[in-house]
Amino acid sequence: MSIKLIAADMDGTLLDSQKRLPEGLFSLIHTLRERGVRFAPASGRQYYTLYEQFGEIADELVYICENGSVVCDGARMISFEAMPTDEVCRSIELVRALPGVEAIVSARHGGFYETADDPAFLANAAQYSVRRTQVPDLLEFCRHEPVCKVAVYCKGRAEEVLIPAFHAFAETSQLVVSGADWMDLTRPGMNKGMAIAALCKSLHITPDECMAFGDYMNDLELLQAVGESYAMANGHEALKAAAKHICPSNDEDGVCRTIRQVFGIDKA
Template identity: 30%
Template structure:
């Protein structure tokens, strides 16, 4: 595997770059310094809120590109490169549909902050890991923001309990099982692949010069844009099938293992 032409490294966060405790390793931060010296761009691509990604990568925030909210917003430092949100009519229709699904917790993911109902302390504790800036709203229809996507949480399985109720929306929206407990509803062009393609175009970087790491279905589109696409050992079967290569799990420094090989080149 000749990695000498790689000019851009793109990695998902949860289940990929972050360990099971949602931590970034000191080893990666050391590797990032070396990536910069070699003029290799680094992109953090996550379903997380932009503010949450920046919190996790705070020490390097001024030197990275960020694809947040599963591609609904992309930034280079504070400069917005791309935004693909939802219109109010669609949001209201989706909130009505979600209200018919049992035991789920919707999140309106806004440009300024995220919005949840104050009806579950247990969910709020889970939610805080992924959203650094948020507000409690008794009625989610009362939001005052640009909404980038709607995330839905189920404590057992988003794929089992949420996806069957919303899969009929796939002809008009992007419906993504983005984690064991999360499903995202967004604009049809709001996905990591669409955002990554924009960055590749801006920086004139080809698939042969791109390395991507992922673990769940919301990573599939961006994995398809890289010759060096890696599925984590803990990845969803769909991701393992789609990727060209595999690496160790997120708790075994799977990303860092491959970056070591890249930096040796």
């Protein structure tokens, strides 16, 4: 096996249930880099959140962010795929009409949201968008600023409430439930798998030289885009059915354990 790129989803995959990175991950990434293998966090999170989270090794990584709408190599942006302005504005208007629903949009310089009184939404937004700004009128902001993703929040009911509510958008946007609380809108066809294609082109490698890990249905295209796909034991059943392999859960350090086993790397 000649793997040159490893991509791993964050929540439910690389991070444990307490949202912690695995012990020894940075050392493992150093070892992989010495062997000519790049590591890519692949997440619905914004670039700035991921870059900050990886601290001292941030510049060594490649990043799949905003469910594939943003791709970076260290501090260099490779791609930013903006949604049509009219589509973004229509989605914000619908959010405003739905009780208990909030939104945060992703632009080049961070996340933006308007006044919200729901502390759970604000806490979730802070977790996924470390660089975020409150604006008085999100609709007006989106008329003038390119947006690559609209993340819509409905606590514990994303699949039940948001998918039916946004059904009409399915023909003009990519709709993905990215967790129990969130649904993301991006440009049609944008997903983590498309980002793998962009990274392969940038790194001059093939999809067969890529390995990926995921747990939820927003990781489906990611796993389909690589030669070696792993679904987490704690993952969605449909994703596990689509993956080539099943690995231990996120609380069992499944990603790092599998990488060490495949590459014959002893734990430091």
